[in-house]
Amino acid sequence: MIVRLLGTGDSPGTPVLNCHCKTCEDARRNGWERKRFSILVKNAGKIILIDTSPDLRRQLLDNGIERVDAVIWTHPHFDHFGGFSEFYRVQGNVEVFTTPQIHESIGKYLHFLSYRRKEVEVYEKFQISGISFTLFPVNHPPVDAVGVKLEWNGYKVVITGDTNIEIPERSVEEMNKPDLFIADAIAPSGKFKKHMNAKEALSLAERVGARRVILTHLGHFFPPPKIAVRHYPVGEDYQTFSFREGTLDEFLGD
Ligand SMILES: [Zn+2]
Ligand SMILES: [Zn+2]
Numbered sequence: 047m048i049v050r051l052l053g054t055g056d057s058p059g060t061p062v063l064n065c066h067c068k069t070c071e072d073a074r075r076n077g078w079e080r081k082r083f084s085i086l087v088k089n090a091g092k093i094i095l096i097d098t099s100p101d102l103r104r105q106l107l108d109n110g111i112e113r114v115d116a117v118i119w120t121h122p123h124f125d126h127f128g129g130f131s132e133f134y135r136v137q138g139n140v141e142v143f144t145t146p147q148i149h150e151s152i153g154k155y156l157h158f159l160s161y162r163r164k165e166v167e168v169y170e171k172f173q174i175s176g177i178s179f180t181l182f183p184v185n186h187p188p189v190d191a192v193g194v195k196l197e198w199n200g201y202k203v204v205i206t207g208d209t210n211i212e213i214p215e216r217s218v219e220e221m222n223k224p225d226l227f228i229a230d231a232i233a234p235s236g237k238f239k240k241h242m243n244a245k246e247a248l249s250l251a252e253r254v255g256a257r258r259v260i261l262t263h264l265g266h267f268f269p270p271p272k273i274a275v276r277h278y279p280v281g282e283d284y285q286t287f288s289f290r291e292g293t294l295d296e297f298l299g300d
């Protein structure tokens with residue numbers, strides 16, 4: 047099983063349009079960026095996307111992905127579903143998994159597309175391509191939002207989704223002891239109503255006993271990656287985690 051971060055940016059991405067802060071200027075000057083949130087999971091030749099970023103066309107082209115087999119949506123914010131029609135227009139017939147409430151919200155926006163809705167309840171396991179998934183509610187006011195747990199071959203990967211630190215206790219229990227913990231951290235510090243900062247995300251990682259933590263949904267409040275990585279386990283677009291029997295490898299791109 048492969049887990050690849052297709053986009054590690056927050057909703058505007060980095061660089062932010064019309065922002066001339068040090069980080070955004072560094073991104074323009076040195077040609078790096080943080081695209082919007084999407085995670086690719088590949089197993090047994092099947093491609094599953096957790097969220098469909100507005101940058102999806104570029105992300106699929108860059109990664110040589112010609113077909114998507116299933117989609118899981120975490121919540122009805124544009125930076126997490128806006129790119130769905132990037133591939134649905136040319137492919138169609140993709141099964142999309144999320145809770146009935148999140149389907150309803152996103153469905154209003156995508157009313158012109160008739161995609162295949164698969165309704166799943168929180169805390170109930172479902173299988174796609176040999177991987178067991180569980181959605182668990184998090185706290186991202188004012189919308190319904192879930193995190194995602196993946197279990198495969200004895201490995202456990204937890205993606206917090208967009209959330210502040212006030213996560214329901216039962217969901218924190220679902221996160222227990224992940225091999226890889228992919229956590230929302232929009233800024234190094236400061237209080238955010240909808241998101242964790244890096245300190246909060248790292249304290250949550252410690253609380254759940256994560257073996258490896260990687261921060262994502264990163265805003266331009268972080269310094270450029272070369273500096274940020276010295277202080278925080280920040281993710282990078284196309285960073286990839288490869289799970290095989292007995293080993294967890296990590297590499298950038300292909
Ligand atoms: Zn987001
Ligand atoms: Zn900026």
Ligand SMILES: [Zn+2]
Nearest residue numbers: 121123186208
């Ligand atoms: Zn959000």
